[in-house]
Amino acid sequence: MRVIRAETAGFCLGVSLALQRLEREHALSGKLGGRLITLGPVIHNPLLMAHYTQSGVICDDAPRDLRPGDRVLIRAHGIPREVEAALRESGATIADATCPKVKKARSAIGRAHAAGSMLLLFGEPDHPEVRGLLSYAGPSAQVFADPEELRSLPLDPQADYFLAAQTTQSRAQFSRAGQEAARRLGREIPALDTICDATGARQREVSELCAEVASLVVVGGFNSGNTKRLAETAAAAGVFAVHVESPADFRPEDLRRIRASGSPVGLSAGASTPVEQIDAVQTFLEAAV
Numbered sequence: 001m002r003v004i005r006a007e008t009a010g011f012c013l014g015v016s017l018a019l020q021r022l023e024r025e026h027a028l029s030g031k032l033g034g035r036l037i038t039l040g041p042v043i044h045n046p047l048l049m050a051h052y053t054q055s056g057v058i059c060d061d062a063p064r065d066l067r068p069g070d071r072v073l074i075r076a077h078g079i080p081r082e083v084e085a086a087l088r089e090s091g092a093t094i095a096d097a098t099c100p101k102v103k104k105a106r107s108a109i110g111r112a113h114a115a116g117s118m119l120l121l122f123g124e125p126d127h128p129e130v131r132g133l134l135s136y137a138g139p140s141a142q143v144f145a146d147p148e149e150l151r152s153l154p155l156d157p158q159a160d161y162f163l164a165a166q167t168t169q170s171r172a173q174f175s176r177a178g179q180e181a182a183r184r185l186g187r188e189i190p191a192l193d194t195i196c197d198a199t200g201a202r203q204r205e206v207s208e209l210c211a212e213v214a215s216l217v218v219v220g221g222f223n224s225g226n227t228k229r230l231a232e233t234a235a236a237a238g239v240f241a242v243h244v245e246s247p248a249d250f251r252p253e254d255l256r257r258i259r260a261s262g263s264p265v266g267l268s269a270g271a272s273t274p275v276e277q278i279d280a281v282q283t284f285l286e287a288a289v
């Protein structure tokens with residue numbers, strides 16, 4: 001079976017920078033003899049993160065027993081403002097791998113909140129980036145995971161609101177959220193442009209690919225929001241979408257359905273998926289389907 005691979009599949013700039021930082025900090029802590037602790041997974045790729053934890057890097061969401069000589073690395077998704085402040089007060093040596101685009105989104109949200117508006121954030125409530133973004137907008141901020149949820153959020157028609165989105169959300173869905181907010185409040189409200197181009201480019205290419213294929217495989221961490229969104233984009237286009245981390249995740253019925261379609265299979269990957277992981281799935285599909 002022919003595989004059509006998306007050109008944008010794989011690492012974005014923010015992930016590349018974060019991994020370079022992780023590599024540098026790992027080498028440095030090895031040389032200096034201290035521990036390297038990451039505040040949660042640096043990127044959402046369990047296979048790649050397992051490689052680092054097996055070589056001594058500690059992954060901990062809330063380290064309590066920091067020792068002199070420890071280095072703490074902040075993940076690409078960023079961390080809540082108060083967690084970062086407490087960390088800096090602890091005296092730990094901190095390295096920051098927060099993606100520059102996440103930092104830009106946080107600053108824009110912080111400025112709009114300081115000007116007196118209340119945030120309506122389109123994002124996954126439990127995602128670490130979302131927790132970080134919310135921390136820049138005070139207690140009045142509200143989060144919704146789907147434009148439909150905006151219908152039931154408590155909104156005050158007299159208050160000032162602004163919209164923003166988790167960097168990896170879909171532009172089309174965010175635009176629907178804007179329409180729903182305008183319907184609820186009887187007026188349009190400002191929307192910050194916080195969605196990352198890297199995410200948009202991957203989603204656009206998947207949409208284009210869906211015109212050529214009946215099934216599409218997306219490779220990436222099951223905990224990766226942008227990877228999940230690519231599979232959702234394909235499914236919304238009426239294409240059979242399969243999300244895997246490695247060839248071992250294919251179910252026999254997935255392969256049967258891909259084979260039965262008789263068309264080439266599309267292949268894309270999330271922004272935190274290394275090229276070797278994509279190559280492995282491509283080789284498997286070419287041989288197995």
Ligand code: SF4
Pocket residue numbers: 012013014015076099100101102167168196197198199226271
């Ligand atoms: S998808 Fe965009 S925001 Fe997320 S890490 Fe990559 S460059 Fe940064």
